[in-house]
Amino acid sequence: xxxxxANRWRRGLLAVLLLVMLVAPAPGIQDADTKPxxxxxxxxxxxxxxxxxxxxFRTGPRxxxxxxxxxxxxxxxxxxxxxxxxSGHWFPIxxxxxxxxxxxxxxxxxxxxxRYPTSAKxxxxxQLWSAAxxxxxxxxxxxxxxxxxxxxxxxxxxxxxxxxxxxSNPDSQSLPGAAALAAGRFQxxxxxxxxxxxxxxxxxAEAQALARDLQSTVAQVVPAFQRLGDDCDFLTLALGIxxxxxxxxxxxxxxxxxxxxxxxxxxxxAQPNHVRERWAFAGRLLGxxxxxxxxxMCSLFLQPDEATLIxxxxxxxxxxGDYQHGLVADRLKALMPVTxxxxxxxxxxxxxxxxEPVNRSSLVMINSSGGNRQFNLGQSETGWTWDVPLTxxxxxxxxxxxxxxxxxxxxxxxxxxxxxxxxxYFGSAHEPYLQSFRTPExxxxxxxxxxxxxAAVRMLPEExxxxxxxxxxxxxxxxxxxxxxxxxxxxxxxxxxxxxxxVYGLPSAPTSPDDPLAVLKxxxxxxxxASRRGEPAPxxxxxxxxxxxxxxxxxxxxxxxxxxxxxxxxxRNQWEALRTEFGRWPSxxxxxxxxxxxxxxxxxxxxxxxxxxxxxxxTSIWIEIVGSEPSVALLRxxxxxxxxxxxxxxxxxxWRRLLQSAKQTVKRENLTKVIDQEWxxxxxxxx
Numbered sequence: 001x002x003x004x005x006a007n008r009w010r011r012g013l014l015a016v017l018l019l020v021m022l023v024a025p026a027p028g029i030q031d032a033d034t035k036p037x038x039x040x041x042x043x044x045x046x047x048x049x050x051x052x053x054x055x056x057f058r059t060g061p062r063x064x065x066x067x068x069x070x071x072x073x074x075x076x077x078x079x080x081x082x083x084x085x086x087s088g089h090w091f092p093i094x095x096x097x098x099x100x101x102x103x104x105x106x107x108x109x110x111x112x113x114x115r116y117p118t119s120a121k122x123x124x125x126x127q128l129w130s131a132a133x134x135x136x137x138x139x140x141x142x143x144x145x146x147x148x149x150x151x152x153x154x155x156x157x158x159x160x161x162x163x164x165x166x167x168s169n170p171d172s173q174s175l176p177g178a179a180a181l182a183a184g185r186f187q188x189x190x191x192x193x194x195x196x197x198x199x200x201x202x203x204x205a206e207a208q209a210l211a212r213d214l215q216s217t218v219a220q221v222v223p224a225f226q227r228l229g230d231d232c233d234f235l236t237l238a239l240g241i242x243x244x245x246x247x248x249x250x251x252x253x254x255x256x257x258x259x260x261x262x263x264x265x266x267x268x269x270a271q272p273n274h275v276r277e278r279w280a281f282a283g284r285l286l287g288x289x290x291x292x293x294x295x296x297m298c299s300l301f302l303q304p305d306e307a308t309l310i311x312x313x314x315x316x317x318x319x320x321g322d323y324q325h326g327l328v329a330d331r332l333k334a335l336m337p338v339t340x341x342x343x344x345x346x347x348x349x350x351x352x353x354x355x356e357p358v359n360r361s362s363l364v365m366i367n368s369s370g371g372n373r374q375f376n377l378g379q380s381e382t383g384w385t386w387d388v389p390l391t392x393x394x395x396x397x398x399x400x401x402x403x404x405x406x407x408x409x410x411x412x413x414x415x416x417x418x419x420x421x422x423x424x425y426f427g428s429a430h431e432p433y434l435q436s437f438r439t440p441e442x443x444x445x446x447x448x449x450x451x452x453x454x455a456a457v458r459m460l461p462e463e464x465x466x467x468x469x470x471x472x473x474x475x476x477x478x479x480x481x482x483x484x485x486x487x488x489x490x491x492x493x494x495x496x497x498x499x500x501x502x503v504y505g506l507p508s509a510p511t512s513p514d515d516p517l518a519v520l521k522x523x524x525x526x527x528x529x530a531s532r533r534g535e536p537a538p539x540x541x542x543x544x545x546x547x548x549x550x551x552x553x554x555x556x557x558x559x560x561x562x563x564x565x566x567x568x569x570x571x572r573n574q575w576e577a578l579r580t581e582f583g584r585w586p587s588x589x590x591x592x593x594x595x596x597x598x599x600x601x602x603x604x605x606x607x608x609x610x611x612x613x614x615x616x617x618x619t620s621i622w623i624e625i626v627g628s629e630p631s632v633a634l635l636r637x638x639x640x641x642x643x644x645x646x647x648x649x650x651x652x653x654x655w656r657r658l659l660q661s662a663k664q665t666v667k668r669e670n671l672t673k674v675i676d677q678e679w680x681x682x683x684x685x686x687x
Contacts, residue, residue, distance in 0.1 A: 034464055034465075035318065035322070036439050036442065036464055037438075037439075037442050037463055038439065038441045038445070039441075039442060039445045040052070040446055040451075042463075044462050044464075045460065045463065047228055047460060047462075048228070048446075048451075048455065050228070050229055051228035051229040051233060051455070052449065052450075052451050052455075054229040054230075055162075055163070055229075055233070055450075055451065055452065055455075056450065057160055058160050058161065058162050058163055059160070059162060059482075060160065060161045060162055060186040061087050061186075063085075063087070063088055063089055063090045064088060064090075064489075064491075064492045064495075065090065065301065065491045065492065066089055066091040066492045066494075066495045066498060067091075067110055067111040067491035067492060067493055068091050068092075068110050068111065068112050068113065068114050068498060069092045069093075069094060069104070069105060069108060069110045069113050070091060070092070070093045070094070070113075070114050070115065070116060070498075070501070071094055071095075071096045071101065071113060071114075071115055071504065071528075072093060072094070072095055072096065072116050072120075073095070073096060074095065074120070074122070075095065075128070075175070075289050076120040076121060076122050076123050076128070077116050077119070078095055078176050078289075078293060079128070079131045079132050079135050079176065079179060080116065080118075080120045080131075080135070081093050081116050082135045082136075082139065082180060082183055083134065083138045084497055085138075085139040085183055085184075086138070086139060086141060086142035086146070087139070087140055087157075088142055089492065089495055089497070090139070090184065090300075091495075092104065092108060092110070092297045092300070092301050093180070093293070093297065094293060094294065094297060095176065095289055095290045095293050097294075098524070098527065099563050099567065099593055100291065100294040100421070101294075101528065101531070102527060102528065102531040102567050103294075103393055103421050104297060104298060104393060105531035105532045106392060106531050106532075106534050107298070107302050107392055107393045108301055108302060108532075109532060109533065109534060110532050111491075111493065111532075112503050112504070112532075113503070113504035113528055113529070113532060114498060114501040114503055114504060115502050115504060116501065117501050124170075125171075128170055128175065129169070129170040129175070129191065132151070132175060132176075132178075132179040132189060133150065133151035133179075133189050134147075134150075134151060135151065135179060135183065136151030136152075136179055136182045136183045136189050137149035137150050137152075137153075137155075139151075139183040139184075140155040140157070140161075151182065151183075151188065151189050152188055152189055152190060152191065153188050153221060154221070154222060154231070155186050155188075161185075161186035161187070162185050162186055162187060162452075162480055163229075163230065163231050163232055163233040163234065164185060164187045164232065164233065164234030164235065164236065164280075164479070164480050165182075165187050165188050165189075165190050165218060165221065165232055165234075165235060165236070166179075166181050166182040166185075166187050166188070166189050166190065166236045166238060167190045167192045167214070167235060167236065167238065167239065168189065168190075168191070168192070168237075168238040168239050169191050169192060169193050169194075169239055170191075171239075172240060173240075173287070173289055174238040174240075174285050174286065174287060174288070174289075174292035175238065175289075175292075176289050176292060176293045176296075177238060177285050177287070177291075177292025177293045177294075177295055178238030178285060178292070180296035180297065181236055181238075181296050181299070181300070181478055184296070185300075185478075185480050187234075187236070187480075188221055190217060190218065190221050192213075192214060192217050192239065194210060194214070194239070194241045195241075196210075196240075196241050196242045197240065197242065198240045198241070198242060198243050198408055199242075199243065199406060199408065200242045201244050201245065201246060201256060202242045202244070202245035202246065202259065203245065203246050204245060204246050204247065204248065206245065207242075207245030207247075207259055207262055208267055210241070210242075211262050211263045211265075211267060212267060212268075214235075214263055215263070215267075218232060218235070225279055225280065226266075228278060228279065228280075230279075232279075232280055233279070233280050233281065233455070234281055234282075234283070234452060234455075234479045234480050235263060235264055235280050235281070235282040235479070236284070236285060236478060237260065237263075237283070237285065238284070238285040238292065241259070242259055243258070243259055243260070243406075243407075243429065243474070244256040244257065244259060244429050244430070245259050245262065247262075247470060247472070255430050255472075256405075256429060256430045257429070257430065257470055257471060257472050258429045258471065258472050258473055258474040260282040260283070260284050260474055260475065261282070261458075261473060261474070262276075262470045263280070263282050264278055264281060264282050265278055265279065265470060266279060275465075275468075275469060276461070276469060276470055277461060278458075278460065281455045281458050281475075281479050282454070282475065282479065283424075283454045283475040283476065283478060283479030284474070284476055285476075285477065285478070286407060286408065286418065286476055287418070294423065295423040295424070295478070296478065298423035299423055299424065299477060299478035299481045302393055302423075303483065303484050304336075304362025304363055304394070304395060305336050305337075305362055306336050306338075306339075306360065306361045306362050306363065307329075307332050307336055307337070307339070307361060307362065307363030307364070307365075308338070308339040308341070308354060308355075308359075308361040308363065308364040308365070309325040309328065309338065309339070309340045309341070309363070309365040309366075310340075310341040310342075310346055310354070310364060310365065310366035310367070310368075311323075311324065311325050311341070311342050311343065311366070311367045312343050312346060312367050312368040312369075312376055312377060312378045313343070313367040313368065313369070314342055314343045314344075319434055319435055320367075320434065322439045323367050323399070323437075323439055323440060324440075325340060325365050328365065328440045328441055328444050331444055332363065332444070336363070338363075339361065343378035343379075344379070346377050346378045346379070347377055347378055347381045348377055348381045348383060348387065348607050348610075348641070349607060349610075349611040350377075351377050351383055351387060352387070352389075352607050352608070355389035355391075357571065357572070357573035357575070358389055358390040358392065358571070359389040359391035359392065359394060359421075360392050361394070362392075362393075362394050362395065364394075364396070365440055366398075368400060369401070370382070370383075370400060370401065370403075371401060371402045371403075372401075372403060372404075372405040372406065372412045372413060372414075373385045373411065373413060373633060375400060375403075375413065382637070384633065384634070384637050385412060385413055385415075385416045386416075386599050386600065386603045386634060387603060387607075388416040389420065389600075390420050390421065390570055390597065390600055391417070391421040391422055392421055393421060393422075393423055394417075394421060395422065395423065395424040395453070395477070396414075396417050396422045396424065396426070396427070397425075397426045397443065397457060398413070398414070398417075398425065398428075399427075399428075399432075399437040400413070400427060400428060401428055401430075401431050401432060402428060402430060402431065403427040403428055404425065404426075404427035404428055404429050404474045404476065405429055405430065407425065407474070407476055410592075410596060414427050414476065416596075419593075419596060420596075423477055424453065424475075424476065424478065425475075425476040425477060426453075426473065426474070426476070427473070427474060427476075428473055428474070429472050429473070429474045431472070432471070432473060435464055435467055436459065436467035436471055436472070436473060437457075437473070438456075438457060438458075438459060443456055443457060447482075450482055451482065452479060452480045452481065452482045453475075453478075453479065453480075453481045454475055454478075454479020454480065454481070457473075457475060458473070458475070504525065504528060504529070505525055506526070507522060507525065509522070510522035510544075513544075516548040516549075516552045516553060517557070519544055519545055520545065520553065520557060520561055520564075522541065523537065523541045523542065523544070523564050524560065526538055526541045527541070527564055527567070527568070535571075536567070536568050536571035536572050537564065537568040539572075542564070542568045542569075545565065546581070558589075558591070559591040559594070562590065562591060562593075562594040563591075563593055563594065563597075565578075565581060566578055566582070566593075566597045569601075570597065575601040575604050576601075576605060578597065578598070578601040579598065579601045579602055579605055579621075579624075582594055582597070582598040582601070583598065583624055587628050587629065599634075602621050602624060602625055603638070605617075605621055606618050606621040606622065606625075606638060606641070606642070607641070610641060610642070615642070615644070615651055618641075619642055619654070619655075622638055622639070622642050622658070623658065623661075623662070625638060626666060627665060629667065629668065629671070630671075632670050632673075632674055635671055635674050635675075636674050639674065639675075639678050642655075643655065643678070643681070652682065655682070656682060659678055659679050659682075663675045663676070
């Protein structure tokens with residue numbers, strides 16, 4: 001066992017996407033004498049060490065991974081297929097969606113893609129909840145004991161199942177993902193019918209009452225939950241209850257705090273300085289059926305294998321020097337490819353170059369500053385939400401003010417990373433202060449030692465007072481994700497239970513070459529087959545799809561058509577083609593994903609043009625963006641990028657003409673105001 005443990009420490013970390021963004025701490029906080037812990041051996045982490053020793057033996061049985069991915073059309077079918085897992089076998093299941101299915105297939109690379117051979121009867125409400133808990137319980141056993149467990153109670157066997165619970169209810173869109181994590185991690189799926197909207201702000205009293213109600217709900221299922229190292233150390237919320245509450249600040253001010261950091265603490269036994277000891281670490285699964293299942297499957301079946309470390313803040317002294325990446329990079333280079341960037345190597349051009357054509361890196365550490373939509377990139381340049389790259393499956397750890405203030409909104413940093421493909425995100429729901437985040441050195445040490453990520457990122461009260469108290473940091477995703485010491489376990493090529501399941505077809509040509517729906521189906525099949533091999537869709541298939549009038553595709557079929565084209569163009573770095581194709585159509589005809597991808601294409605191409613000093617091309621893209629009725633923040637930020645320098649007389653004259661023309665084009669008063677402000681700057685009337 002000792003030898004296995006040592007081997008685990010050497011090979012355990014195969015990556016995690018860490019986007020670290022730093023903000024200047026408030027006076028008094030930044031001068032604290034206490035140094036942060038840098039390893040699990042620190043005396044302040046004694047309780048964490050003791051709990052980790054218990055977690056080491058509570059990973060559940062190791063299942064054999066069947067080398068397939070099963071695609072299903074809906075939630076009911078997903079639940080039925082989930083119930084085919086047993087205690088010794090499992091395989092990824094996805095609710096089919098071009099954007100996220102393709103990302104997962106490229107990362108997992110199955111030998112084949114299969115379909116469920118029957119059509120599940122649609123179920124909702126109480127029937128869906130009953131089906132989900134039944135399916136979860138069935139996955140924990142095999143043979144004649146398939147119905148021995150109730151999925152809303154801890155498994156009868158194995159007794160060394162992970163010490164966590166998943167909390168959801170029949171009304172939650174995230175229920176399928178919740179069921180997957182419960183089944184995959186041998187955790188009971190607990191029902192909690194708490195009320196409230198995700199984006200509402202609870203009072204402190206309301207939050208504590210809700211947290212106590214959750215504790216009571218957990219206690220009814222897992223009585224031994226009161227301390228770390230017992231039967232319930234991890235809570236996964238998969239429902240839309242409020243995300244923030246009115247907390248009490250660690251300095252003089254007060255402000256919103258993360259509800260998910262309030263739960264899992266002893267609220268009725270306050271120690272001096274309002275310390276609330278932890279009994280569990282929490283995470284939250286977000287998104288609808290498709291996104292929650294994607295996040296769950298990524299967490300259960302993928303291991304990161306590449307790192308990018310970007311350090312915008314280069315100060316060596318305490319406390320900012322504690323967040324340098326040098327030692328982290330040295331440790332990671334023995335395990336995976338590492339790309340490292342410093343303040344002088346970034347800026348907007350460096351940022352986009354690093355993630356060209358999409359982010360394929362599973363570990364990115366970026367020290368910066370900013371708000372919920374913008375982040376400092378050095379060289380006096382600022383990145384915005386629209387600069388967040390499209391990404392393959394990734395884990396994001398972001399030390400940054402406000403980045404996770406509203407992760408359900410894709411116009412914010414956390415929301416954009418999650419929409420673009422990240423499956424775990426750790427960040428701040430409000431101003432956090434630098435020292436509230438564990439340093440990269442400590443975080444990597446904990447991950448190397450195999451701690452679940454939900455515990456690796458969270459500070460204990462005794463670790464660095466007062467930041468281990470109920471605070472402002474939020475973990476979005478599976479808190480029991482941990483790095484596999486041996487991610488390359490041989491997969492099982494065949495499993496009798498799946499023997500008759502149809503393999504996803506791959507016809508050589510569409511059944512009816514002149515029928516757009518037949519061609520669409522054919523391109524979907526080619527795209528998924530290419531994705532499982534890590535390749536983009538064949539160019540000839542995309543060309544065939546483009547040959548049909550887009551108007552012939554209606555509703556959801558149009559969205560599928562658009563995302564097939566977008567994914568192919570992005571994988572090939574053909575952003576100009578994506579810009580041209582999507583830019584042809586009225587914005588109202590584009591789905592939310594297509595709009596997001598078009599925005600990414602335009603911003604990337606504009607930044608590329610500026611880097612090449614092609615101002616004419618940059619302004620051409622700017623004009624397109626003006627015509628798309630953009631957000632105020634997007635228009636203002638891109639106008640600042642395109643604005644000529646004071647010594648560029650010819651460009652300044654052209655810029656005036658462009659502003660005048662744009663003012664005649666825009667229809668919204670707030671956009672007109674942005675253009676007027678830009679004009680005032682040219683006349684020296686505004687900073």
